[in-house]
Amino acid sequence: MDQTCDVVVLGAGSTGENVADIVVRGGLSAVLVEPELVGGECSYWACMPSKALLRGTEVLAEARSVDGAAQAVTGEQDVAATLARRSSFTSHWDDSGQVEWVAGAGIDLLRGTGRLDGERTVVVTAEDGTRTRLTARHAVAVCTGSQSATPPIDGLGDVDSWGPREATSATAVPARLLVLGGGYVGCELATAWQALGSQVTVLQRGDRLLPRLEPQAGNAVAESLRKAGVDVRLGTEVTAARRDGTEVVLTTGDGEEFRGEEVLVATGRAARTSDIGAETVGLEPGEYLSVDATLQAEGRPWLYGVGDVNGRSQLTHMGKYQARQAGAAIVARARGERVGTGSWSPFVATADDVAVPSVVFTDPQVASVGRTAAEAEEAGLPHRVVEYPLGSVAGASLFADGYEGTAIAVVDTEREVLLGMTFVGPAVAELLHAATIAVVGEVPIARLWHAVPAYPTISEIWLRLLETYRG
Amino acid sequence: MDQTCDVVVLGAGSTGENVADIVVRGGLSAVLVEPELVGGECSYWACMPSKALLRGTEVLAEARSVDGAAQAVTGEQDVAATLARRSSFTSHWDDSGQVEWVAGAGIDLLRGTGRLDGERTVVVTAEDGTRTRLTARHAVAVCTGSQSATPPIDGLGDVDSWGPREATSATAVPARLLVLGGGYVGCELATAWQALGSQVTVLQRGDRLLPRLEPQAGNAVAESLRKAGVDVRLGTEVTAARRDGTEVVLTTGDGEEFRGEEVLVATGRAARTSDIGAETVGLEPGEYLSVDATLQAEGRPWLYGVGDVNGRSQLTHMGKYQARQAGAAIVARARGERVGTGSWSPFVATADDVAVPSVVFTDPQVASVGRTAAEAEEAGLPHRVVEYPLGSVAGASLFADGYEGTAIAVVDTEREVLLGMTFVGPAVAELLHAATIAVVGEVPIARLWHAVPAYPTISEIWLRLLETYRG
Numbered sequence: 001m002d003q004t005c006d007v008v009v010l011g012a013g014s015t016g017e018n019v020a021d022i023v024v025r026g027g028l029s030a031v032l033v034e035p036e037l038v039g040g041e042c043s044y045w046a047c048m049p050s051k052a053l054l055r056g057t058e059v060l061a062e063a064r065s066v067d068g069a070a071q072a073v074t075g076e077q078d079v080a081a082t083l084a085r086r087s088s089f090t091s092h093w094d095d096s097g098q099v100e101w102v103a104g105a106g107i108d109l110l111r112g113t114g115r116l117d118g119e120r121t122v123v124v125t126a127e128d129g130t131r132t133r134l135t136a137r138h139a140v141a142v143c144t145g146s147q148s149a150t151p152p153i154d155g156l157g158d159v160d161s162w163g164p165r166e167a168t169s170a171t172a173v174p175a176r177l178l179v180l181g182g183g184y185v186g187c188e189l190a191t192a193w194q195a196l197g198s199q200v201t202v203l204q205r206g207d208r209l210l211p212r213l214e215p216q217a218g219n220a221v222a223e224s225l226r227k228a229g230v231d232v233r234l235g236t237e238v239t240a241a242r243r244d245g246t247e248v249v250l251t252t253g254d255g256e257e258f259r260g261e262e263v264l265v266a267t268g269r270a271a272r273t274s275d276i277g278a279e280t281v282g283l284e285p286g287e288y289l290s291v292d293a294t295l296q297a298e299g300r301p302w303l304y305g306v307g308d309v310n311g312r313s314q315l316t317h318m319g320k321y322q323a324r325q326a327g328a329a330i331v332a333r334a335r336g337e338r339v340g341t342g343s344w345s346p347f348v349a350t351a352d353d354v355a356v357p358s359v360v361f362t363d364p365q366v367a368s369v370g371r372t373a374a375e376a377e378e379a380g381l382p383h384r385v386v387e388y389p390l391g392s393v394a395g396a397s398l399f400a401d402g403y404e405g406t407a408i409a410v411v412d413t414e415r416e417v418l419l420g421m422t423f424v425g426p427a428v429a430e431l432l433h434a435a436t437i438a439v440v441g442e443v444p445i446a447r448l449w450h451a452v453p454a455y456p457t458i459s460e461i462w463l464r465l466l467e468t469y470r471g
Numbered sequence: 472m473d474q475t476c477d478v479v480v481l482g483a484g485s486t487g488e489n490v491a492d493i494v495v496r497g498g499l500s501a502v503l504v505e506p507e508l509v510g511g512e513c514s515y516w517a518c519m520p521s522k523a524l525l526r527g528t529e530v531l532a533e534a535r536s537v538d539g540a541a542q543a544v545t546g547e548q549d550v551a552a553t554l555a556r557r558s559s560f561t562s563h564w565d566d567s568g569q570v571e572w573v574a575g576a577g578i579d580l581l582r583g584t585g586r587l588d589g590e591r592t593v594v595v596t597a598e599d600g601t602r603t604r605l606t607a608r609h610a611v612a613v614c615t616g617s618q619s620a621t622p623p624i625d626g627l628g629d630v631d632s633w634g635p636r637e638a639t640s641a642t643a644v645p646a647r648l649l650v651l652g653g654g655y656v657g658c659e660l661a662t663a664w665q666a667l668g669s670q671v672t673v674l675q676r677g678d679r680l681l682p683r684l685e686p687q688a689g690n691a692v693a694e695s696l697r698k699a700g701v702d703v704r705l706g707t708e709v710t711a712a713r714r715d716g717t718e719v720v721l722t723t724g725d726g727e728e729f730r731g732e733e734v735l736v737a738t739g740r741a742a743r744t745s746d747i748g749a750e751t752v753g754l755e756p757g758e759y760l761s762v763d764a765t766l767q768a769e770g771r772p773w774l775y776g777v778g779d780v781n782g783r784s785q786l787t788h789m790g791k792y793q794a795r796q797a798g799a800a801i802v803a804r805a806r807g808e809r810v811g812t813g814s815w816s817p818f819v820a821t822a823d824d825v826a827v828p829s830v831v832f833t834d835p836q837v838a839s840v841g842r843t844a845a846e847a848e849e850a851g852l853p854h855r856v857v858e859y860p861l862g863s864v865a866g867a868s869l870f871a872d873g874y875e876g877t878a879i880a881v882v883d884t885e886r887e888v889l890l891g892m893t894f895v896g897p898a899v900a901e902l903l904h905a906a907t908i909a910v911v912g913e914v915p916i917a918r919l920w921h922a923v924p925a926y927p928t929i930s931e932i933w934l935r936l937l938e939t940y941r942g
Binding site for chain 1: 513518519522523526527528530531533534537538539540541542543544545546547548549550552553554555556560786787788789791792795815817821822826827828829830838865866868869870872898900901902903904905907908909910911912914917918919920921922923924925926927928929930931933934
């Protein structure tokens with residue numbers, strides 16, 4: 001069967017859905033190709049279930065930290081109810097709601113595995129073997145995302161390990177859980193399962209958790225995980241894995257052994273490009289797609305790589321952002337309109353370079369955007385780092401007895417604008433967007449001085465940081 | 472006793488403390504005059520104790536709204552512990568900590584009632600009758616604040632009513648509490664005391680609560696107060712008050728009676744200028760001080776009116792902001808430096824006019840900044856209002872089952888910048904500063920489009936609002 005449309009979108013995760021939606025709103029036709037659940041990782045095996053697993057633990061910790069309220073928390077978290085709530089947030093891994101949305105948005109959905117077959121062409125193979133050859137008049141957008149990468153550890157491929165998928169969808173609490181990797185996935189899921197009753201061990205090769213963020217973040221999370229009973233091992237290189245009955249056994253170079261019922265491998269991501277026919281258009285299977293600021297593949301103006309698959313910033317919200325920008329570019333180019341490619345134009349993903357926000361939903365939370373001190377240093381930007389304890393702000397003391405946290409601002413001392421901000425502390429997730437707007441808006445420090453934080457909120461930290469910067 | 476210094480500051484609330492601190496940091500000497508507790512209303516009888524009274528209720532409501540966590544909340548809030556926590560936030564109405572801070576900041580403190588006695592002169596009368604005549608070389612800053620105003624209701628002066636002071640410092644829960652006035656003070660304290668066991672009745676003359684804010688705010692708070700068991704009466708004009716044994720009885724024009732053990736009068740504020748010697752410098756006692764953008768009194772370059780006392784924006788954080796701006800102006804003028812008075816200069820309180828943030832700590836919270844739709848309309852600004860339900864954002868659903876709220880953006884359609892924003896919903900307080908920075912920074916909508924909210928946070932509402940605005 002052959003079919004022609006304006007845009008073919010490979011992958012119906014949140015990124016692909018958004019590309020398809022935007023080009024259809026722009027008057028083009030789109031076919032969305034997906035072999036698994038419509039909605040993708042984020043909806044079923046990442047953001048949504050992990051945050052649902054964590055929320056109960058978070059809110060109970062908050063209630064227990066307010067004298068007067070704490071006395072009302074006399075019971076324990078109902079683990080079965082939390083797992084059920086988690087499952088309801090994934091719609092019990094049923095995508096009919098999203099399928100309905102896709103149809104309502106005027107997007108054609110084609111179930112099956114899509115593979116490029118030369119320029120502007122995608123062949124989709126359905127589960128029953130039916131093949132459809134799609135030809136795109138304007139563009140093919142590859143939004144196949146990323147998958148958990150397996151590190152080269154002897155035997156790891158044979159122990160039936162968990163990836164983030166299994167760790168977010170598990171329906172029983174493993175008595176002991178080994179977590180390989182101390183990035184945000186490992187830290188969040190260690191927090192979640194320890195609180196739900198597992199005895200968790202985190203094995204991190206590097207010397208700190210959350211290595212890409214300000215060091216204060218990983219240090220605070222390590223301390224808190226340890227207080228919660230997690231065995232956090234830094235500088236620990238696992239070299240071998242094996243099954244021993246119902247146990248998984250990990251061994252380090254030093255011969256130390258760690259045992260658990262399950263092992264979660266969360267050591268990084270890999271591009272999902274090994275089975276998309278990359279070779280038919282001269283690209284290397286398994287590699288991230290190299291794209292320009294409009295997410296267009298280099299040398300192939302009909303091809304776009306949007307979301308995790310291009311390796312620019314692997315976060316759901318950044319994939320959706322890229323989808324909005326790429327979608328606008330595809331529509332404009334189809335209309336023969338000029339596509340401005342300067343910074344912050346409506347067609348480019350400038351934020352990928354200077355303002356990627358992220359929140360790690362651990363206890364404490366870590367919310368950050370823009371450059372860390374180390375990144376500013378590396379980029380050779382003239383900068384000053386200002387740090388201030390969050391707990392000294394009235395709003396934080398009211399929020400929780402003994403509130404502890406920190407805020408770290410990186411200021412460009414030449415342009416006098418904010419380059420980056422990191423908040424570490426309970427419930428800092430919603431503080432972040434203010435920093436994102438300040439960084440993206442390049443709001444001068446002298447003007448930020450007039451942005452008064454309401455008293456008594458935790459946001460008053462902005463005043464303290466600015467006062468400290470002014471000296 | 473006579474004393475000369477650079478700057479005399481009348482009133483040691485947070486505004487006066489900040490003026491004194493800034494001029495001392497600028498190399499001037501300052502005498503801070505205060506007849507009551509150093510720290511002022513906010514520390515002892517307003518922001519701090521009211522928020523402490525509310526926090527336990529808030530966090531328990533949050534815990535109860537997350538299935539899995541809710542099952543752990545099997546007890547009740549410990550009211551005695553909550554009252555004790557409140558008292559600890561006021562340092563048990565002991566100001567020695569703040570006195571120590573004042574001394575450490577190099578500020579002279581003079582206890583007593585200060586009254587102007589002609590230009591640059593303040594006479595301070597201590598409790599023991601000792602009088603000190605202070606002469607200010609550069610400036611007298613009046614930071615005496617405001618006090619609860621008593622409305623002209625027959626008999627109200629004789630029923631021993633509560634003001635915000637009594638309502639925030641009470642050590643026992645009144646069985647029934649009448650609240651006169653449905654502004655933010657009335658709404659917050661009705662929320663607090665109803666949750667702590669009182670049967671509260673709110674009597675509001677106008678047709679909605681929180682009348683200065685977007686109507687959705689007052690409507691949502693009224694609905695929630697009613698659900699909590701508060702008797703909310705709108706369009707109710709109380710005309711008489713009397714005591715009947717231990718009861719206070721309020722009567723409306725229609726003859727309807729309301730009874731309670733206490734009545735909180737929260738119908739508005741009045742300038743604290745009736746006993747400051749205003750008449751000795753040609754000003755009218757009891758009136759708000761009329762000041763320019765640097766907070767300097769008109770026609771009296773040596774006199775400043777900072778904080779509530781000038782009636783510009785009666786909020787702790789705005790008083791402190793004015794203190795920073797006025798303090799900078801006083802120091803610059805003392806040095807003979809130029810004081811730029813253009814918008815957003817370091818010496819003027821421009822935010823007073825366009826970006827006053829406020830948070831009402833009710834359930835739902837109401838966080839707002841800048842102009843409401845009605846204010847934009849009244850100012851004749853070309854604008855569009857965009858509203859979006861907060862509960863439809865994934866971060867809100869994760870935060871609480873059945874999360875309900877709304878966000879209302881007012882956009883200047885000519886300049887394409889944000890004029891105002893209102894969030895109504897649980898835990899929206901920390902969402903506000905993003906809007907404050909957007910309004911103050913005059914960040915173009917086209918640039919805000921690149922400020923990506925992290926997924927899944929409640930801040931994702933920004934994306935929904937921008938998408939809706941773009942259509």
